[in-house]
Amino acid sequence: MSMRTTERVLHTRTSDSCTIVIFGATGDLTRRKLVPALYNLRREGLLHNNITILGFARRDWSDDYFRTLLFDEGNKHSRVTMAESMWHEFAQRISYIRSTFEDVEGYQALAQQLDDIDTHSGTAGNRLFYLATPPESYEDIIRNLGAAGLANSAQGGWTRIIVEKPFGHDLASALHLNNVLHEVFDERQIYRIDHYLGKETVQNLLVLRFANGIFEPLWNRRYIDHVQITVAEQIGVEGRGGYYEQAGAIRDMVQNHMMQLLSLTAMEPPVGGASADAVRDEKVKVLRAVRPIPAHEVNRHTVRGRYTAGPGTAPAYLNETGVQPDSTTETYVAMRFEIESWRWAGVPFFLRTGKRMPVRASEISVTFRSAPLMLFQDGPMSRSAPNELSIRIQPNEGVALRFNSKVPGQANDIRPVTMNFNYVDAFGGESPEAYERLLLDAMIGDSTLFTRSDEVETSWSLINPIIEGWQMLNSPIHEYVGGSWGPDASHEFIGASGRSWRRLS
Ligand SMILES: NC(=O)c1ccc[n+]([C@@H]2O[C@H](COP(=O)([O-])OP(=O)(O)OC[C@H]3O[C@@H](n4cnc5c(N)ncnc54)[C@H](OP(=O)(O)O)[C@@H]3O)[C@@H](O)[C@H]2O)c1
Numbered sequence: 308m309s310m311r312t313t314e315r316v317l318h319t320r321t322s323d324s325c326t327i328v329i330f331g332a333t334g335d336l337t338r339r340k341l342v343p344a345l346y347n348l349r350r351e352g353l354l355h356n357n358i359t360i361l362g363f364a365r366r367d368w369s370d371d372y373f374r375t376l377l378f379d380e381g382n383k384h385s386r387v388t389m390a391e392s393m394w395h396e397f398a399q400r401i402s403y404i405r406s407t408f409e410d411v412e413g414y415q416a417l418a419q420q421l422d423d424i425d426t427h428s429g430t431a432g433n434r435l436f437y438l439a440t441p442p443e444s445y446e447d448i449i450r451n452l453g454a455a456g457l458a459n460s461a462q463g464g465w466t467r468i469i470v471e472k473p474f475g476h477d478l479a480s481a482l483h484l485n486n487v488l489h490e491v492f493d494e495r496q497i498y499r500i501d502h503y504l505g506k507e508t509v510q511n512l513l514v515l516r517f518a519n520g521i522f523e524p525l526w527n528r529r530y531i532d533h534v535q536i537t538v539a540e541q542i543g544v545e546g547r548g549g550y551y552e553q554a555g556a557i558r559d560m561v562q563n564h565m566m567q568l569l570s571l572t573a574m575e576p577p578v579g580g581a582s583a584d585a586v587r588d589e590k591v592k593v594l595r596a597v598r599p600i601p602a603h604e605v606n607r608h609t610v611r612g613r614y615t616a617g618p619g620t621a622p623a624y625l626n627e628t629g630v631q632p633d634s635t636t637e638t639y640v641a642m643r644f645e646i647e648s649w650r651w652a653g654v655p656f657f658l659r660t661g662k663r664m665p666v667r668a669s670e671i672s673v674t675f676r677s678a679p680l681m682l683f684q685d686g687p688m689s690r691s692a693p694n695e696l697s698i699r700i701q702p703n704e705g706v707a708l709r710f711n712s713k714v715p716g717q718a719n720d721i722r723p724v725t726m727n728f729n730y731v732d733a734f735g736g737e738s739p740e741a742y743e744r745l746l747l748d749a750m751i752g753d754s755t756l757f758t759r760s761d762e763v764e765t766s767w768s769l770i771n772p773i774i775e776g777w778q779m780l781n782s783p784i785h786e787y788v789g790g791s792w793g794p795d796a797s798h799e800f801i802g803a804s805g806r807s808w809r810r811l812s
Pocket residue numbers: 330331332333334335336337339340363364365366406407408409438439440441442444471472473
């Protein structure tokens with residue numbers, strides 16, 4: 308079964324004019340994501356004509372070299388081929404400032420250049436700083452921007468700063484980073500980016516829940532048996548073992564993306580419309596209602612794992628470049644959270660994420676309680692499966708509803724069937740990249756899809772004791788064969804509650 312949209316409602320939004328300063332402009336994120344996103348926004352007429360881009364990094368590059376590299380590299384990653392003619396016009400407003408992040412003179416040069424741009428390019432004093440840098444550099448850049456008087460524009464426009472993940476390595480470092488940010492910027496100027504929130508399906512979660520009459524009445528402990536959130540990656544660490552050793556699956560995926568998905572799934576409807584703070588207030592309330600897993604109980608509520616070799620020539624994690632032979636870093640984690648609210652009491656939320664899984668798939672699935680009839684009747688009814696609503700975040704974005712149907716014929720056989728809504732079938736074409744949405748939101752001043760300081764801190768306060776507990780109890784790291792669905796222990800873990808992990812393809 309499939310559905311097609313019958314109506315389209317378009318709300319076009321365009322950016323303010325502004326200067327975007329990208330710190331770390333010679334790096335991977337800039338060329339793979341940021342520049343293609345800005346180009347595509349321009350192509351779709353969503354960028355103000357006066358947008359000016361300044362790259363800030365330490366390599367000795369000329370403006371021309373910088374532009375050529377951005378075009379060549381951007382074209383490899385853009386969802387649409389970047390046309391030379393349009394790029395040429397766009398690139399006229401891209402330039403490069405060479406400086407280290409530590410050098411105060413670099414920021415004085417930047418301040419001077421920003422003033423010149425405002426005077427000559429009609430950018431109205433609006434400035435967007437983007438920290439596309441290693442997290443160790445955040446503090447230097449933030450303080451140096453403050454010292455150079457760049458936290459607010461003298462021209463009277465707005466100044467905003469986008470901070471890339473990770474927002475801290477643990478609770479203490481997250482608190483420190485927030486303190487440093489707040490010494491220089493107001494919270495309303497700070498846009499902590501989690502690209503998961505820019506994905507169409509994640510945004511659609513709020514629409515699915517709150518713009519439809521049929522789901523919300525069922526969205527509670529009375530009708531929902533449990534929720535599963537899965538982020539499965541097919542790749543391993545791909546040569547980034549050194550970085551991954553410091554992170555592991557819990558920091559890389561759970562603390563940020565998966566806690567975002569959990570809070571959007573479980574939040575109450577925002578009060579007074581969908582203003583940025585109304586939405587974020589409700590998300591924080593969910594996180595505050597999550598029962599913390601005490602360090603001494605981690606082995607009951609979590610399972611961690613690590614991949615071994617396979618399939619084909621894929622190496623074991625311990626043989627990946629940059630990984631310590633005595634590593635205790637997890638490449639898989641499964642956990643169970645309980646949300647202590649009237650809506651969710653008694654409904655477990657199971658989270659799992661891993662590398663070298665059989666497929667790449669991110670999904671939220673909501674399993675409803677079984678129909679009561681099943682309790683009373685033998686025969687075909689007792690073989691019916693519980694209803695399941697699955698929200699596919701990537702790839703093959705869409706929503707599927709599983710329900711039971713009679714098999715045609717004389718027998719009273721029942722079989723689960725699925726009603727599918729697929730983005731490509733319904734809307735055609737490709738959705739914009741998450742970075743397109745989020746960059747535009749930041750330029751417009753809509754912070755709904757960005758993470759507020761209290762969200763970051765509350766999320767870390769839930770994750771920190773788990774990491775501490777693993778260390779304190781020397782918790783086992785269960786091995787799983789690369790290309791499988793995680794360690795046996797994780798299947799036993801969910802199986803102990805009478806449930807099983809959903810099979811994803
Ligand atoms: N790459 C992605 O797809 C991705 C996705 C999500 C989040 N992120 C986050 O985005 C941020 C940037 O990631 P990335 O992959 O782009 O990193 P990257 O490739 O290592 O780029 C870092 C940039 O910072 C510059 N830099 C580093 N130290 C400097 C210093 N002291 N002074 C001046 N410039 C300096 C580098 O210059 P050199 O070129 O001279 O080294 C480079 O331009 C990270 O926080 C990462 O977690 C990245």
